[in-house]
Amino acid sequence: MEIEPTRQAWKRRFLAVALVAVALRALVVITFRFGSPGALDRIRRFNKRALNPLMLRLAGRSHWYAGYLEHVGRRSGRTYRTPVVALPVRDGFAVPLPYGTEVDWLRNLLAAGTGGMKIKGVRYAVREPRVLDTPAVLEELPPLWRRFTRLYGFEHFLRVVATPVTPTGTEPTDAGEAQAIEATAERTDANA
Numbered sequence: 181m182e183i184e185p186t187r188q189a190w191k192r193r194f195l196a197v198a199l200v201a202v203a204l205r206a207l208v209v210i211t212f213r214f215g216s217p218g219a220l221d222r223i224r225r226f227n228k229r230a231l232n233p234l235m236l237r238l239a240g241r242s243h244w245y246a247g248y249l250e251h252v253g254r255r256s257g258r259t260y261r262t263p264v265v266a267l268p269v270r271d272g273f274a275v276p277l278p279y280g281t282e283v284d285w286l287r288n289l290l291a292a293g294t295g296g297m298k299i300k301g302v303r304y305a306v307r308e309p310r311v312l313d314t315p316a317v318l319e320e321l322p323p324l325w326r327r328f329t330r331l332y333g334f335e336h337f338l339r340v341v342a343t344p345v346t347p348t349g350t351e352p353t354d355a356g357e358a359q360a361i362e363a364t365a366e367r368t369d370a371n372a
Contacts, residue, residue, distance in 0.1 A: 209331060209332060217280075220278075220279055220280070221279075223279075224279045224283070232262070232263055235263035236248060236261055236263055239261075239263040239264075239298070240297075240298030240299065240300075240301065241300075241301060242300050242301030243300075244300075245265065246263050246264065246265050246266075247263070247264060247265075247266045247297055247298050247299035247300065248261045248262060248263050248264065248297065248298055249261070249262045249264045249266075249275070249285065249289065249295060249296070249297050249306075250295050250296035250297065250298075251285055251288040251289045251292060251295045252288060252292050252295070253284075253288055254287065254288050254291045254292075260285065260288070262285040264297075266297060266299050267321055267322065267325055269317060269320040269321070269339065270320060271341050271342070272306065272339065272340045272341040272342040273297065273299065273304075273306070273339070273340055273342055274312075274317045274320065274321065274337045274338070274339050275337060275338040275339075275340070276325075276328075276329065276332075276334045276337055277311070277334065277335075277336040277337060277338055278332065278334055280335075280336070281311050281336055286309075286311070286338060289306075289309045289338070289340075290309055290311070293307065293308070293309065294306065294307045295309070295340075296345075297340070297342060302344055303344070303345045304342040304343060304344055304345060305342070305343050305345050306340040306341065306342050306343075307340065307341050307343075308340065308341045309338060309339070309340050310338070310339050310340075311336050311337070311338055311339075312336065312337050312338075312339050313335065313336060314329055314334055314335055314336065314337060316337075316339075317337045317339060
């Protein structure tokens with residue numbers, strides 16, 4: 181019968197893909213924990229140019245894990261959107277800083293002192309951005325993120341105070357917002 185060899189072939193393919201995925205994840209963990217600044221910078225640049233524009237298409241939507249941070253360029257004065265993972269903490273959000281504290285979007289937000297976020301379909305005005313060492317926010321993080329933080333070796337978090345600017349549960353779906361996201365994806369200086 182032809183069915184059994186086909187099933188076995190699919191099982192082998194699935195196993196091969198799973199092993200490659202596990203190996204890549206292990207490589208990423210090792211790079212974040214022990215990698216050189218050069219290796220982290222290469223990952224950051226790849227994410228900035230390849231993954232972030234794709235992420236911005238989904239970031240901030242109600243059923244997506246990542247949101248976006250809006251910030252104004254220090255020199256250009258342009259508004260940028262950067263995809264981030266924002267974890268709820270008392271009075272706001274904590275954002276892991278896997279690439280360190282010298283990324284452009286963070287320096288922009290710290291210089292301005294305010295910005296915006298869209299998380300789970302809700303827009304927020306953010307203020308009082310502060311870079312904190314991980315132990316200062318660790319206890320406020322969900323248990324899974326405490327484990328991720330230890331596993332990846334994140335040293336710093338951004339903490340912001342956030343105030344909703346749209347009612348919970350509303351998500352603008354107009355074409356204008358989709359076009360704005362596409363336009364900013366082209367010029368984003370995101371490093372998250």
